[in-house]
Amino acid sequence: MPETPVLALSGVSAGYGGAAVLEQVSLVLRSGERVAVLGRNGAGKTTLVQAVFNLGPRVAGSVQVMGREVGGWPTHRIARLGIALVPQGRGGFPDLTVMENLRLATLGGRPGTWTLERVFMLFPRLAERRAMLSSALSGGERQMLAIGRALLTQAPLLVLDEPSEGLAPAVAEEVIVTTLGRLAAEGQTVLLVEQNLSLALRLCERAVILAGGKIVFDGASAALLAMDGMLAEHLSV
Incomplete structure (x- = not known):
């Protein structure tokens, strides 16, 4: 029998009030894959993540996580199926220490x-700062903490929403590229929502482009890099 996808969206539309943000989006992510979701601001990338986790938008269509239909489920129940979110803006509990955030x-x-x-082996700086409040960390260190928290849930699927946002290029290289490269070597399944084209295509063998709430490309990252017209039209490259 074919392997059950880790994540499967079929005909998903989502929006807020009377405004549609996603229209008939279908996407399948299998175990061990690393898929980048790309697009300009307003293309629907974050709404896609929110639709998967039922974090606010009204959603129509099918959302399956680990083979289970999760439409209408509360977010915590979806997460318990084995999907962890590293949210845009890092998240976390600013009044707790690094160690307390991780233990939670x-x-x-x-x-x-x-x-x-x-x-702590993956992020030695977190070990050095384990007794510090997370609010005292740098942006890069807060991203390390967010990824560390997600990994400690033991989720087979890691979803990262704009992880390089607000980070200097050298910090993004250290935290995002190095870390995800190591996780990829271990077979971690990753859905990476990202505006940094170069970073995303280096880390993910497959890319999806959202434009106007619709998928306009879904294929190999290497193939996308050769499509100058597609890059210029939808990613301003």
């Missing part, structure tokens, strides 16, 4: 290989 992520009890020790 372990409370779900899902079995897996990620431990506090492994997160």
